[in-house]
Amino acid sequence: MPIIKNGKIVNDTWHHLADDEPASAAPCTVSVARWLREKETLVAHGGALGLRIGGGDRMEEFVGDLDQFPLVVVEFPSMVDGRGFSVARLLRERHGYQGELRARGTFILDQVFYLWRVGFDALEFAPGVALEAALPRLQEFSVRYQAAADEPRPIYRQYAR
Amino acid sequence: MYQYDQYDQRLVDERVAQFRDQTHRFLQGELTEDQFRPLRLMNGLYLQRHAPMLRVAIPYGLLSSRQLRKLADISRRYDKSVAHFTTRQNIQFNWPRLEDVPDILAELATVQMHAIQTSGACIRNVTSDPLAGVCPDEIEDPRPYCEIIRQWSTLHPEFSYLPRKFKIAVSGAAKDRAATQVHDIGLQMVKNDAGETGFEVLVGGGLGRTPIIGQTVRPFLAKADLLSYLEAVLRVYNRFGRRDNKYKARIKILLKETGIEDFTRQVEAEWAHIRGQLVLDTAEIERVKRHFTAPDYQPASAGTLETQATAEPRFDAWLRNNTTAHKIAGYRSVFLSLKPRGVPPGDVTDAQMEAIADLADRYSFGEVRATHTQNLVFADVNQDELLELWQRLATIGLATPNIGKATDMICCPGLDYCSLANASSISVAEDIYSRIDDIDYLHDLGDLRINISGCMNGCAHQSVGHIGILGVDKKGEEWYQLTLGGSSSNDASLGERLGPAVDKASVAEAVETILQTYIELRHDDEPFLDTVRRLGINPFQERVYAHH
Numbered sequence A: 001m002p003i004i005k006n007g008k009i010v011n012d013t014w015h016h017l018a019d020d021e022p023a024s025a026a027p028c029t030v031s032v033a034r035w036l037r038e039k040e041t042l043v044a045h046g047g048a049l050g051l052r053i054g055g056g057d058r059m060e061e062f063v064g065d066l067d068q069f070p071l072v073v074v075e076f077p078s079m080v081d082g083r084g085f086s087v088a089r090l091l092r093e094r095h096g097y098q099g100e101l102r103a104r105g106t107f108i109l110d111q112v113f114y115l116w117r118v119g120f121d122a123l124e125f126a127p128g129v130a131l132e133a134a135l136p137r138l139q140e141f142s143v144r145y146q147a148a149a150d151e152p153r154p155i156y157r158q159y160a161r
Numbered sequence B: 001m002y003q004y005d006q007y008d009q010r011l012v013d014e015r016v017a018q019f020r021d022q023t024h025r026f027l028q029g030e031l032t033e034d035q036f037r038p039l040r041l042m043n044g045l046y047l048q049r050h051a052p053m054l055r056v057a058i059p060y061g062l063l064s065s066r067q068l069r070k071l072a073d074i075s076r077r078y079d080k081s082v083a084h085f086t087t088r089q090n091i092q093f094n095w096p097r098l099e100d101v102p103d104i105l106a107e108l109a110t111v112q113m114h115a116i117q118t119s120g121a122c123i124r125n126v127t128s129d130p131l132a133g134v135c136p137d138e139i140e141d142p143r144p145y146c147e148i149i150r151q152w153s154t155l156h157p158e159f160s161y162l163p164r165k166f167k168i169a170v171s172g173a174a175k176d177r178a179a180t181q182v183h184d185i186g187l188q189m190v191k192n193d194a195g196e197t198g199f200e201v202l203v204g205g206g207l208g209r210t211p212i213i214g215q216t217v218r219p220f221l222a223k224a225d226l227l228s229y230l231e232a233v234l235r236v237y238n239r240f241g242r243r244d245n246k247y248k249a250r251i252k253i254l255l256k257e258t259g260i261e262d263f264t265r266q267v268e269a270e271w272a273h274i275r276g277q278l279v280l281d282t283a284e285i286e287r288v289k290r291h292f293t294a295p296d297y298q299p300a301s302a303g304t305l306e307t308q309a310t311a312e313p314r315f316d317a318w319l320r321n322n323t324t325a326h327k328i329a330g331y332r333s334v335f336l337s338l339k340p341r342g343v344p345p346g347d348v349t350d351a352q353m354e355a356i357a358d359l360a361d362r363y364s365f366g367e368v369r370a371t372h373t374q375n376l377v378f379a380d381v382n383q384d385e386l387l388e389l390w391q392r393l394a395t396i397g398l399a400t401p402n403i404g405k406a407t408d409m410i411c412c413p414g415l416d417y418c419s420l421a422n423a424s425s426i427s428v429a430e431d432i433y434s435r436i437d438d439i440d441y442l443h444d445l446g447d448l449r450i451n452i453s454g455c456m457n458g459c460a461h462q463s464v465g466h467i468g469i470l471g472v473d474k475k476g477e478e479w480y481q482l483t484l485g486g487s488s489s490n491d492a493s494l495g496e497r498l499g500p501a502v503d504k505a506s507v508a509e510a511v512e513t514i515l516q517t518y519i520e521l522r523h524d525d526e527p528f529l530d531t532v533r534r535l536g537i538n539p540f541q542e543r544v545y546a547h548h
Ligand code: SF4
Pocket: B412, B413, B414, B415, B418, B419, B420, B421, B422, B453, B454, B455, B456, B457, B458, B459, B460
C-alpha cells in the first residue's frame, strides 16, 4: 500500500499485526499491549519489528525499548483525536527517537502540515485518499510561529523581526 | 497597537488561501460535513439556525478605526448591516453566505484581521482587560503578553485538536476586569518578593454546564517561562483530558478528577523538561512592547469639566457612570454603551461602526476596545473633549448612562439566532429593560450585572451574573432558571439557584421582585451583590415564589 515517506510517495511493506495474529518473518508492527506481553517471542521472530502506539498508551512503559524499533506508528482513531500530536513531539524531542515515525489513521489533508511539524516523517492515510494531493500540504504554511520537532526555534529566533 | 510584520501578514494570507480551498472542497463534496466541521470552526464559522455565523477575532479586544470601518463595510456588503459584539471581545456576523466567507476573510486580512481559532476545540482568541495600559491600578500592561500568546497559539501544530475549546485571559491590574478566574487558563500579573513582575497562573476555571472557579497552579511565573509553562499545561491537557464525553472534556474536569496537587505535579514535571528549550526572549518582549507605547497626551484645562457637569445634569450622569479614571491626569476612559433600549445587547449597525471609527479618530487616537460585557471603550479621551464626545455619542444612540447597571445586561443571541438555544434571551432582556428603564431607579439600584443565556452552554456567563438567567426547555416551552450572587471579578463566585424555573411570562416580574426586595433590605448604599451575600437567597426566594 502506498504511503508518504520523507516527502515522497512510496510503497509500504510493513504489515500491522492484529493482537491475535501469529508473527511471520516479514516486517510487522505490534501494539504496545502485545509488545509488553510477548517481548521475548517477538524479538526472536527474526523479522523487523515496529511498534504501534495509541494516544492512551502509557509512554513510560515502552520508551526504554524505542531503539529496538526502526518504525513507530502512532494511531489516529479519528481526525479530532489530537493526542498523537503530543505523542510525536515527545518521541522526537524528549526521547530522541530517530527511526521512522508514522502517523496512521483517519486524518485528512488539512492536518498534514501539523503532522509534519510535530515530527512525523511518514503518513499512512486511510484507503482512498489521493496522496499526490497531500504532498504540497507538507509545506502548507511558510510561517511557523512555534518551535516544534521540525524547527527548534520559535519565530522570534528564526528571523530578526 | 500591534502592527503585523511581513511574517504575521503572510501567515494570515496563507490562511485565507487555505480556507478558500477548504470551502471549495466542501462545496464540491470532497470534504464531508464531519471533516469540514472542525476546519470551519477553527475559522470561526458556524452553520446556524438561519444562516452561517462568522465570528471574527478581535485579539484582546483591541481595534483600530480602520479595522472598524472594514467591519462596517463587511456588514453592509455581506450581512444585514449589523454586527454583534460577543462576551469574548470578538465580533460576529449572523447572515453571511458560506460561499462568501473566503472573500470576507480576505477582506479582513487587508486590515490585519482574521477569524483564526475563534471557535473549535483549540486555543481560542486570548482576552484581556479593556482598560489595559490606561487604568491607574495596573501592575503592568498585559497587551504585549496577549500578543505573544496570540502568535504562539496561532496554528499551533500540537494543540489544534484538543479535547475541547481552550480559553486564556490575561489581566495586569489589581481589579480583574478580564474574568481570569473563569478561564481555562487565567494569567494575573503579579510582583514577587524580589520586585519582579510575572504571572500568577490559574487553571481550570470555566462557565458552561459545569461552572468552576479556576485554581492557582503557580503563584509566580517569570516572563521568560510564559510560553513553556503554557505549553506544559496544554500538553498535559491534550494527552490526558477526556475525549469520551464532550461535557467532561474541558480542562476543569481533568483538574477536578486528577486533583489540584496531582495535576500541578504533572504540569510542573512536564515544564521541567521543556523550560530550558522554550524561553521567551527579553528582546522579543521588548519588540512587542514597542507596539504599545503611550500616545501623545495633551494637558487638559483645569475646572472646565466640573463647570460643564454642573450645567448639564444628563452629561453629569453619563460622566459619572460611563467614564472612568485614567492613569494620566486630565484623561478619562469612556464606555460606549451598546445596551440602549430596544436593541439586542452588543449589536451595532454599519453606520454606527463608521461613526464610532470617526469619533475614535477625533477623540481617542484612532483606537477602540471591546469589553467582555459587550460594550466598547475609548481608552484615551482628554477631559476637555468629553462634553462634545458625549453629545456626539448621544446622536448615534451610544450614550445610555447604564454601564455596569441593571440594563447593561450580557445576553447571548439565544433562540433568535443560535441553533443550540433552548429559549430566547434577547426578548427576555427587553422585558426586563422595560421595567427598569427609569434612569433614577437604575442608578438607585447601583452596580448590577444581569446575564442571560439561552442554554446550558452559558455564552452570556449567567452563572457569574449577580442575577443569572438561564433558558431551559421544558416540554418544548421556554423556561428560565434564576441564580443570585455570582461574580467574575476578584471576588469570583458562582450564583446560587433561586428555585424552580419560571415561565417566560414571569421572568421579568421575578427580576423586578428581586430588585424590590434588595431595595427594601439593603443597608444604606450597600451594593446588590453584598446584600445577597449578607442575607443569602432566602428572602429573595420567599418573595419571588410567594404566589406560586
Ligand atoms: S448560551 Fe446557548 S443559546 Fe446562547 S449563544 Fe451560547 S449556545 Fe447559543
